[in-house]
Amino acid sequence: MPIREQVSLKAFNTFGIDARAQRLFELATLDELPQALAALRQAPPALVLGGGSNLLFTGDPAGTVLRVALRGLRVVQADADEALVEAAAGEAWDPFVAWTLAQGLSGLENLALIPGSVGASPIQNIGAYGVEMAERFESLQAVSLADGRPHRFDAADCGFAYRDSTFKRAGRGAWLVLSVRFRLSTRWQPRLDYGDIRAELRAAGVTAPTPVDVARAVSAIRRRRLPDPARLGNAGSFFKNPLVPAALAARLKESEPDLPLYPLAAADGAVKLSAAWLIDRCGWKGHRDGDAGVSDAHALVLVNHGSASGAQVLALAQRIQDSVQQRFGVRLEPEPVIV
């Protein structure tokens, strides 16, 4: 029976928060979907759970947790230039990226080693090292959790933005993503200008990099920079990089000359600031409130040193938000979904 009661979610979220699901439905095949939807209707609300690497449990989730364990990878069609590939929502993201590279397909290599599932990748339009998932996305298949209606979403329906989408804005109980399709290339256009990718390749002695080399370089940088959730609970970046009006960015730069600014191409002239820099400047890196803390390697990563509760992590996050707002007049927005 795919449904269990009173299940600890500690192993199912990378923060390692010991929340408890009243009911947990493990969806392993599409044949079980009608049963899963019936279970959700019986005990709402629904929480769809992938790898649990982008959420913070601040208590026991009410209703039914639906853990997506659907598997399957396939090349849907291919020609000399590109291929359309499909992955079931429960496939783990990083092995999926490795599979695409093994098929000779490029486009996802900069997104190597991001934790979590394929089904969650459109929810916040995952991004790293100068690439966002939306650039490679073709469509996804989902069902409405309200009425079980199936729906295909094309890119234009998804409202992708920086760490955001229609799905994230709709709230966690609206849609269940079943599978995602990506359009990938056989003719590689490297994206090496972000961060330290070039330096990492040079250090590894790679002069003519392949997509696999880039995935390796990105993975090596990430392993050095980010705490491994298997050793220190975390959900990656806890805050989004704030987008602020150009006038505010210019004012801040006057008083903080080494503040990094990332002007965006958008017509409104918004400027992206580094949330990590703002937090670090307020002195939070390595800070600890009991078992809730800020990584000493990366100011943007909140960590659970052992037995922090989600409420303790959230309280620390709020103190950080307040201090950054007080000093810089910028309100940071959490990136993970707060449950």
Ligand SMILES: Cc1cc2nc3c(=O)[nH]c(=O)nc-3n(C[C@H](O)[C@H](O)[C@H](O)COP(=O)(O)OP(=O)(O)OC[C@H]3O[C@@H](n4cnc5c(N)ncnc54)[C@H](O)[C@@H]3O)c2cc1C
């Ligand atoms: C060490 C570390 C590094 C990270 N680095 C990055 C990074 O570089 N870039 C980045 O963008 N993110 C990063 N993240 C965040 C996270 O890995 C991604 O957001 C990932 O896509 C979350 O996948 P998940 O399966 O764990 O989602 P979960 O945490 O399980 O869920 C996240 C949200 O998506 C919803 N959801 C999950 N699956 C489905 C589905 N099938 N259908 C509908 N809704 C669904 C959930 O309800 C929830 O609202 C990092 C996290 C960690 C721990």
